[in-house]
């Protein structure tokens with residue numbers, strides 16, 4: 001056996017060991033939905049650090065809304081959409097789309113019906129691993145000891161390249177069909193948006209889609225129960241998304257906030273709209289032209305809130321690098337190429353806090369640093 005082959009086996013083994021440690025088995029958990037029913041005070045391990053950043057919700061300061069006109073776009077409208085999406089993605093990292101042609105009511109109803117099932121029924125689908133590798137119902141995403149617990153339960157589904165429908169809930173009966181339909185619709189919409197984003201930086205329409213290759217897509221449904229002390233906890237800690245592009249359905253209850261000029265801006269829940277945000281890989285691929293921005297979720301005293309977040313990224317063994325076409329004297333290379341699997345492991349190990357890691361040092365060791373450009 002040649003030396004490099006032995007070396008490859010050894011490093012594959014090491015990587016598997018590392019993965020096992022990070023994506024460790026999930027211990028039994030109490031759904032937050034159950035805690036919320038019985039407690040008058042929140043347990044200590046859910047109390048989030050105090051945040052001094054003010055919240056603004058003024059008219060005129062809100063995430064841009066882009067009208068997709070059911071994709072019946074004249075060349076002029078097409079140009080407008082490209083311009084609006086590219087501007088929003090570099091200034092906000094977030095935008096909402098309306099008239100996108102996707103039926104969002106069915107998957108939202110089916111998901112809410114799932115979370116309203118008795119605890120015993122939901123626990124049949126309890127996630128077996130932390131992180132973003134196995135389908136299932138759970139509450140904790142990271143196994144880091146110091147990760148603050150979120151006032152949130154979730155249902156995670158892998159939807160591309162493989163969909164293991166046998167693992168998906170059988171209740172409510174229409175769940176699988178509704179969510180599988182949403183996954184297909186979101187794949188199509190994500191590809192169209194990637195086309196607009198490519199054109200927005202003068203690259204061929206299929207440029208970013210090709211960079212992602214066969215998409216790795218997942219759907220994370222977040223359920224934020226009403227909370228006896230909503231000001232002490234967070235539904236989601238401030239974080240940036242680690243994938244390429246996130247497509248999100250809100251349910252009409254406010255809660256999502258995005259960081260803009262050091263203030264939290266509420267992302268208004270527009271009925272039927274889809275919120276889209278640039279995630280870390282696309283910031284990296286676009287060499288910083290598009291920004292993966294920090295956001296968080298606040299919870300309510302009495303009303304639960306539900307969101308459905310769909311992550312579009314590349315396969316775990318892909319390497320991702322800034323587009324050479326977007327590097328020149330005026331725009332020096334800001335990021336080091338990264339292996340997506342390593343990147344996700346680093347994020348899961350740390351838990352969803354702060355700006356995710358971006359590889360910015362220029363040697364070849366996979367060393368992740370907190371990225372602090374913005």
Ligand SMILES: O=C(O)CCC(=O)C(=O)O
Nearest residue numbers: 220222236256297307309
């Ligand atoms: O619940 C929301 O509105 C946002 C959730 C989120 O940020 C995420 O799933 O990454």
Ligand SMILES: [Fe+2]
Nearest residue numbers: 239240241295
């Ligand atoms: Fe997020």
